[in-house]
Amino acid sequence: MSTTELAVQDVTTSLRLAQPRLPRWAPALVGVLAVAAAGLPALLLGWGLVPWLFLAAVLFLVVLPLWSLAVENARAAVDRLMTSLVWTTFGVAMIPLAWLIWTVVKNGASVISIEFLTFDMRNIVSDGGGIYHALLGTLLVTGAAALISVPVGLFAAIYLVEYGKGSRLAKWVTFLVDVMTGIPSIVAGLFALALFVLIFGPEIRLGFGGSVALSLLMIPIVVRSTEEMLRLVPDDLREASYALGVPKWRTITKVVLPTSLGGIITGVMLAVARVIGETAPLLVVAGKTDSVNMNLFNERMTTLPVYIYYQFTQPGVAPAGTGGDAPGIARAWGAALVLIAIVMVLNLIARLVGKIYAPRKG
Amino acid sequence: MSATSSLAPPDGGREVEPAAGKAPRSRGDRVFAGTARAAGIAILVALAGVFVFLTVEGLPGLSQTAATYTPNTSFLSYVAPLLFGTVLAAVLALLLAVPFAFGIALFISHYAPRRLAVPVAYVVDLLAAVPSVVFGLWGARSLAPYLVGAHDWLAAHLGWLPFFDGPASVTGRTVFTAGIVLAIMVLPIITAISREIFAQTPRLNEEAALALGATRWEMIRLTVFPYARSGMVSAVMLGLGRALGETMAVAMVLSASPVVTLNLISNTNPATIASNIASSFTEATPAKLHVLIATGLVLFAFTFAVNFAARWVVGRSARRMAR
Amino acid sequence: MAKSIDVSDLNIYYGDFLAVEGVNMTIKARSVTAFIGPSGCGKSTMLRSLNRMHEVIPGARVEGKIMVDGQSLYDASIDPVAVRRQIGMVFQRPNPFPTMSIYDNVLAGNRLNAKKLSKSEGDTIVERSLQAANLWTEVKDRLNKPGMGLSGGQQQRLCIARAIAVEPQVLLMDEPCSALDPISTSAIEDLIHELKSDYTIVIVTHNMQQAARVSDDTGFFNLKATGEPGHLVEFNPTKKMFTNPDQESTEAYISGRFG
Numbered sequence: 001m002s003t004t005e006l007a008v009q010d011v012t013t014s015l016r017l018a019q020p021r022l023p024r025w026a027p028a029l030v031g032v033l034a035v036a037a038a039g040l041p042a043l044l045l046g047w048g049l050v051p052w053l054f055l056a057a058v059l060f061l062v063v064l065p066l067w068s069l070a071v072e073n074a075r076a077a078v079d080r081l082m083t084s085l086v087w088t089t090f091g092v093a094m095i096p097l098a099w100l101i102w103t104v105v106k107n108g109a110s111v112i113s114i115e116f117l118t119f120d121m122r123n124i125v126s127d128g129g130g131i132y133h134a135l136l137g138t139l140l141v142t143g144a145a146a147l148i149s150v151p152v153g154l155f156a157a158i159y160l161v162e163y164g165k166g167s168r169l170a171k172w173v174t175f176l177v178d179v180m181t182g183i184p185s186i187v188a189g190l191f192a193l194a195l196f197v198l199i200f201g202p203e204i205r206l207g208f209g210g211s212v213a214l215s216l217l218m219i220p221i222v223v224r225s226t227e228e229m230l231r232l233v234p235d236d237l238r239e240a241s242y243a244l245g246v247p248k249w250r251t252i253t254k255v256v257l258p259t260s261l262g263g264i265i266t267g268v269m270l271a272v273a274r275v276i277g278e279t280a281p282l283l284v285v286a287g288k289t290d291s292v293n294m295n296l297f298n299e300r301m302t303t304l305p306v307y308i309y310y311q312f313t314q315p316g317v318a319p320a321g322t323g324g325d326a327p328g329i330a331r332a333w334g335a336a337l338v339l340i341a342i343v344m345v346l347n348l349i350a351r352l353v354g355k356i357y358a359p360r361k362g
Numbered sequence: 363m364s365a366t367s368s369l370a371p372p373d374g375g376r377e378v379e380p381a382a383g384k385a386p387r388s389r390g391d392r393v394f395a396g397t398a399r400a401a402g403i404a405i406l407v408a409l410a411g412v413f414v415f416l417t418v419e420g421l422p423g424l425s426q427t428a429a430t431y432t433p434n435t436s437f438l439s440y441v442a443p444l445l446f447g448t449v450l451a452a453v454l455a456l457l458l459a460v461p462f463a464f465g466i467a468l469f470i471s472h473y474a475p476r477r478l479a480v481p482v483a484y485v486v487d488l489l490a491a492v493p494s495v496v497f498g499l500w501g502a503r504s505l506a507p508y509l510v511g512a513h514d515w516l517a518a519h520l521g522w523l524p525f526f527d528g529p530a531s532v533t534g535r536t537v538f539t540a541g542i543v544l545a546i547m548v549l550p551i552i553t554a555i556s557r558e559i560f561a562q563t564p565r566l567n568e569e570a571a572l573a574l575g576a577t578r579w580e581m582i583r584l585t586v587f588p589y590a591r592s593g594m595v596s597a598v599m600l601g602l603g604r605a606l607g608e609t610m611a612v613a614m615v616l617s618a619s620p621v622v623t624l625n626l627i628s629n630t631n632p633a634t635i636a637s638n639i640a641s642s643f644t645e646a647t648p649a650k651l652h653v654l655i656a657t658g659l660v661l662f663a664f665t666f667a668v669n670f671a672a673r674w675v676v677g678r679s680a681r682r683m684a685r
Numbered sequence: 686m687a688k689s690i691d692v693s694d695l696n697i698y699y700g701d702f703l704a705v706e707g708v709n710m711t712i713k714a715r716s717v718t719a720f721i722g723p724s725g726c727g728k729s730t731m732l733r734s735l736n737r738m739h740e741v742i743p744g745a746r747v748e749g750k751i752m753v754d755g756q757s758l759y760d761a762s763i764d765p766v767a768v769r770r771q772i773g774m775v776f777q778r779p780n781p782f783p784t785m786s787i788y789d790n791v792l793a794g795n796r797l798n799a800k801k802l803s804k805s806e807g808d809t810i811v812e813r814s815l816q817a818a819n820l821w822t823e824v825k826d827r828l829n830k831p832g833m834g835l836s837g838g839q840q841q842r843l844c845i846a847r848a849i850a851v852e853p854q855v856l857l858m859d860e861p862c863s864a865l866d867p868i869s870t871s872a873i874e875d876l877i878h879e880l881k882s883d884y885t886i887v888i889v890t891h892n893m894q895q896a897a898r899v900s901d902d903t904g905f906f907n908l909k910a911t912g913e914p915g916h917l918v919e920f921n922p923t924k925k926m927f928t929n930p931d932q933e934s935t936e937a938y939i940s941g942r943f944g
Binding site: 475476564566567569570571572573574575576577580584585588589 | 736738741743766767768769770771773774776778780781782783784785793794797844847848851
């Protein structure tokens with residue numbers, strides 16, 4: 001028996017559980033020391049906060065594993081290095097988000113006023129003006145896009161889950177939905193433009209074209225999320241309904257859809273939130289105007305993202321003598337704050353809906 | 363509607379035997395099934411439409427007079443630098459984003475205490491929800507001026523690399539900055555996908571590794587990465603697809619010119635296809651419009667190829683795992 | 686090389702929830718100790734606290750003392766990674782690493798140690814471990830095939846081979862046969878008998894006949910009442926336990942009157 005040989009050979013081995021370990025507070029200590037040590041050159045050379053913290057992080061990433069290598073062993077040192085790296089990536093990634101939100105709020109908050117929200121940009125050359133026309137445009141264009149994509153997306157998902165199982169058409173639709181998720185948004189805009197240019201001539205720009213482009217981006221998201229929700233509905237439920245003699249379409253509308261309603265609404269809201277910030281396709285096909293335009297099918301229509309873009313690229317001139325930023329830049333920040341607020345509120349509502357309608361567990 | 367079943371005369375559904383699959387279907391059923399099928403077909407038609415209309419409007423763009431392609435002379439020489447710029451910015455963005463994305467994904471799935479993991483995942487999702495035009499505004503107005511110092515430093519200390527062969531831009535509006543903005547934008551996508559795959563690693567395998575005396579990192583190397591490899595590849599490819607097609611952030615950050623250069627930090631930067639469309643669009647003549655649409659078609663084909671490759675990789679390894 | 690384990694006044698928590706309360710026992714070296722009891726009474730929790738796998742679950746912690754070879758397992762100076770290397774574990778469901786071959790699965794634990802294994806060393810360990818797990822003859826011609834391709838019973842023996850390849854002092858088995866058919870089960874039970882001469886084995890089982898067949902000592906765990914923590918009712922040599930138990934509830938459980 002080979003195991004007995006093994007036992008003889010290892011009979012002297014004693015249990016070595018106690019190995020030298022760094023104390024629990026070792027990372028904290030190294031962290032504090034790294035910040036302090038990096039602070040010295042930072043103070044002497046007058047660095048900013050970022051180079052200082054950068055040096056501190058590098059010091060930490062070098063010193064802690066080295067200490068671990070000296071006291072513990074190579075494996076523990078590698079583990080500590082990776083743990084520190086993972087925490088560092090997290091810390092670093094939070095910086096741009098915090099910075100971005102802070103900048104938008106700081107620059108945008110002072111701009112927002114009743115006037116900013118209720119005036120358009122007609123005849124504005126310098127100060128003043130607002131985003132009223134762009135807000136309306138965004139609501140109309142996105143609303144129309146939702147009107148197109150929700151029914152198409154919903155029914156396509158129903159087809160995929162309830163009717164098309166395994167059919168060749170269903171396979172193609174699934175594949176093309178995949179392709180659609182990868183369409184760059186500007187290509188969607190160019191498509192809508194090419195479509196309307198072919199029908200109405202090269203000068204055509206209209207809000208509805210933007211809706212078409214946006215729905216091309218929205219449909220795959222709606223299909224995906226709805227599909228996922230429908231698949232979560234257990235087959236028992238459908239069979240129970242069939243067993244009562246309820247036809248399939250009634251089963252779908254009365255049993256399957258209500259069961260997954262919360263998830264579907266969440267998916268649609270997230271899709272809306274995703275396309276409401278789209279700029280490129282609207283820039284191309286909906287164009288830009290300074291006035292209110294309530295007609296989706298006639299003339300150019302400004303939306304909020306496009307408004308931001310044009311206020312940024314054509315900011316106008318600052319009133320003489322003030323020497324500040326051009327007035328367009330301030331308006332761009334204000335509009336950006338409004339846009340972010342809209343997107344965040346949509347996201348929040350979507351999550352709330354998802355939570356409220358979530359199937360009770362247990 | 364709840365009264366329908368009792369008040370309305372029993373519709374065809376009543377007669378359908380649930381057991382008989384081939385029984386004649388009621389009219390309501392036929393209409394409903396037809397609508398669902400039509401919606402599926404509508405998606406086919408829409409995508410075919412994208413190809414058709416872009417081709418019809420784009421083809422004339424391949425053979426315009428030389429003046430349309432100023433400062434170049436033919437479509438190929440017009441689109442080549444743009445394609446180069448597109449790839450350059452996207453690759454730079456990925457190089458920056460991928461390590462961070464995997465790091466954060468691991469942080470959420472395996473390192474963070476639960477109380478921290480949930481809000482962090484939420485915050486990363488929020489990052490994904492920020493509209494690209496806001497990223498562009500922030501990148502051009504806040505990040506670019508801030509990075510001027512970094513540009514100078516790179517030019518002074520790493521100038522021997524072709525990428526940092528100055529002279530450093532004084533505005534900071536360079537491919538370098540655009541790449542960072544793009545990286546921040548694709549980060550949440552890669553993070554979200556890889557985080558989910560990491561979290562799906564079978565708990566049994568993780569415990570097997572730990573019970574053998576693996577450290578946490580060894581457990582991740584032994585069980586999480588092999589399990590998630592194909593998913594990680596496809597996450598990166600999807601991020602690449604997004605970075606290639608992103609328009610506004612690049613258009614707003616870059617001051618572009620039609621050049622091919624690896625220099626990331628100078629005043630002359632290659633535009634990307636998407637940003638070029640956005641910025642040359644307003645002044646475009648009908649002839650130029652055709653050219654721009656044709657470049658859009660090139661972009662579409664390129665992103666399609668990348669996405670297709672990503673799905674192929676995933677599908678292949680899924681088949682291999684199934685064996 | 687096998688070691689005994691002394692447990693004294695052990696309380697095991699999940700967060701604020703006390704799962705197992707006040708356990709005292711001595712697990713003898715080179716013997717098989719079985720934990721039996723109804724579901725949810727904390728047998729597996731108890732087992733997992735013996736090699737610090739319990740604390741892998743967030744919020745889980747332990748009070749009291751577990752002494753192995755004179756060292757306190759939960760002392761601050763003890764590295765849980767070292768503990769798990771010396772106290773191996775086999776799980777309820779076979780869990781070979783899906784991306785690895787049979788060969789690599791056996792060596793997975795050995796490869797974690799920084800030193801490089803030569804080809805011949807590796808071959809020796811693989812053959813020795815697979816032979817010890819009674820699997821060698823069945824797989825020796827397909828060592829480079831994926832471990833997932835084996836049958837459930839073979840996979841479980843592969844996992845045992847993997848656990849003993851790193852030459853642990855103690856082997857913990859968490860219902861190792863519950864996912865297996867009777868033939869595989871008897872193969873594993875035979876294996877446990879053979880391994881007993883070299884290892885201290887602790888096995889959790891739902892199957893009382895199995896406990897009677899393989900173990901030298903048995904611990905019976907039970908809940909004091911629904912919602913109360915689990916506790917050790919009785920710890921005795923298996924023979925005594927199954928013929929003349931000290932506690933009435935033990936007899937009730939063993940004779941099948943509840944649980």
